Every structure is written in C-alpha cells, then in structure tokens.
Amino acid sequence: MASIDILTNRFYSYDKMYSQELREQTFADWPFREECNCTPEKMARAGFVHCPSENEPDVACCFFCLIELEGWEPDDDPWSEHVKRSPNCGFLTLRKDFTELSVADFYHVEKERLKVYL
Template identity: 70%
Template sequence: MAKTSSLKTELHAYSEMYSYEKRLQTFADWPFREDCLCTPEQMAKAGFVHCPSENEPDVVSCFFCLKELEGWEPQDDPWSEHVRRAADCGFLGLNKDFGDLTVAEFFKLEQERLCILIRKTLQQKMASFRDEVELVRKNLETLFDPKDQIPYQTSNKRESA
C-alpha cells in the first residue's frame, strides 16, 4: 500500500510542475546564480526541477520526460542541454505557453507524461528485482557450493547372483 501512495504522491508532485513558478521554487539551493546561463530562472523555463542529492547538488530532472542531468557548468545553456539529451520530450515540443493549451492538448500531453512516468517506474522496479534475484542467487551458491557437498550414495545396492 505504501508503494502505491508513493507513486500517487510522485504523480501529483510532478503534475504541479507544469507551472513555471513551482519549478522555480525547487531551485532554492541551486549552486549557479549570477553570470551564468544556467540560472534558476533559465533552468525552470527549460522544464527542469532541481532534485539534488547529498553527493550531487546540481541534479535536475525534466518534469515531463524525467530525463536527469547533472554536472552543470556556468556556461551550459539549459534549453540546448535539454534538446541535446531529450529531443523527443513533449515539453520541448510545445509551441505555445502552457496557459494557452486547449484542454485536449493538455490531456494529450498529460497522457504522454504519465506513460513516461509509469515506464520509468517499471524500469526501476525491474532493475531492483534483478538486483535482488542476483543477491539471492549468490547467497544460494554460497550455501550450496558443490565442493562442500557430501556425495550422494545409494543404500540399495544390488547384489549380483
């Protein structure tokens, strides 16, 4: 049940990120501020959400295609980097402001975004499952190492007449 509510939370949180202002709010601790191309404003305009980790303070994710980028330099242009690494992103294909979308256009975009999110979630779960299977396999090999086994002997030997 907790995993389902986590997915619902993630679905809701990223659906709010259609808003430039909401995306911009995520860049409170963004390391690049002045005299650079990748300011919080430019990052948010390019569709990015700041999602730092302890080891990677400059990780961003597109709210739409979920492509994660890190290793930003002050001269990096967010739009160019997004196009170069995720050219098929539906957000990049918008030819008008989000507020000018028709309801039909919004639902089409949202359907595409949800498919991407579900696909990414399934890929993560499958990778986690493969890792778990590999760990169990290694544990079983350790427990049942053939060189540690006693050879099987039958107790019913036939006597020749």
C-alpha cells in the same frame, strides 16, 4: 508520484510542475546564480526541477521526460542540454505556454507525459 512538501522533497508531484513558477521555486538551493547561463529561471523555462542529492547538489530533472542531468557548468544552456540529451521530450515540443493550453491540449500533453511512467 506525490510529495508531502512539493518544494523540499526530491519526489515532487510532477503533474504540478507544468507551472514554470513552481519549477523555479525548486531551485532555492541551486548553486548557479547571476552571471551564469543556467540560472534557476532558465532551468525552469527548459522544464527542469532541482533534485539535489547529498553527493550531487546540481542534479536537475525534467518534470516531463524525467531525464536527470548533473555536472552543470556556469556556461551550460539548459534548453540546449535538454534537447541534446532528450530530443524526443514532449515538453520541448509544446507550441504554447502551459497557461495557453486548452483543456483538450492539456489532456493530450498529459497523456504523453504519463507514457514515460509506463
């Protein structure tokens, strides 16, 4: 699944979303900022990208397991919500930061991520 513009289209190129920085950039219009627990940085760290719809401005989707969560509250912890709703997500079990993965590690992780699409 690819997009014309990775940061403005709901259909992101999810294979590029291993980068926390790119995930964080998708939260440009995220309604929760300072003094909230679900800031763009924390959302991105938990594997989410912002996928708003016209009626739901706070939809976030995990780039790895594709779970979509909405109805965020300022005190919600993104990592805890992700674990609670999708405990078997491969992103949650990564033992290393993406930048520390070897090529073999990456291929293994990517193989697992692509199983979600089957």
